[in-house]
Amino acid sequence: MNKDRFINIILVFGVILGATLASISLVKETNFRSEEDWVAKVEEIEISRAKFSLQIQALAADKRTPITQEDKAYVLERMIEEELLIQRARDLGMLSTNTMVRGTVVQQMINLIILDNNMKTVKESALKKFYEENKGFFTNADRLRVRQLYFTHSDVNKALEKANHAFDALLANENFSEVAKSASDSALKLPDTLMTLTKVRE
Structure with a gap:
């Protein structure tokens, strides 16, 4: 199995992998409500408040109703999972040879958030x-x-x-x-x- 194919497999199972890694407490602390420049820390990596705000704005643009606290918590959870994926990919030595991985993961997470918030079941x-x-x-x-x-x-x-x-x-x-x-x-x-x-x- 070549490295690019392995990367794709990791992306497909990203949410599952993120949840698994989160369960072993890689997320050191969250800072959802304060005025600091970060909203969460994964290992020593900070998830910036600016990046968090951008994803909230992207979600708001696709929602017909106002953003709720549950929406914000959901976005933060997905961003933490994304960072866990990035760190795992870095541990496997893939980020140094494929600089597009982070952008691909980010886009997949945004799409997942949008889909989850707009999906309706029609009878x-x-x-x-x-x-x-x-x-x-x-x-x-x-x-x-x-x-x-x-x-x-x-x-x-x-x-x-x-x-x-x-x-x-x-x-x-x-x-x-x-x-x-x-x-x-x-x-x-x-x-x-x-x-x-x-x-x-x-």
Whole structure:
């Protein structure tokens, strides 16, 4: 197994390794609430408050709700795990030959934090309801169901005005049947079925 592949394995199992190392008390002390320049020490390495703040800002940018104390504690825990990984990689002599390891670990931890805080479980019933209400989004691109609205008036500008008004109403999610009440009758009747692009052009 070459060294790069070994590095990748360590990154994949980073959280597990970090938790294991933490359990043997490599984290000497934490400083979560004071005004010092660091928020935690792992061995003799300080995790700076500035770096901690940057990761909190990154998390806040991806959250729809305000950052809580639990969020901050979670971020700090992940940063400690990251530092444990870095120290382990240093012990194995890998950091001297691969300067990208730290950046890769940092990015993976940020992604993990973001995913954990934004992941939502959608019920199957909600998915089925969405599908039934939006079947058009799930049809193949080469088959379309087309509906028409036809507007006519002795004054072309007024016909165009009515058409634009109907267009805006549809964009605003108004019911098609209601919008269609303002349209004129058309001699051209389109079939209410899926049609190929060629058929639509005809």
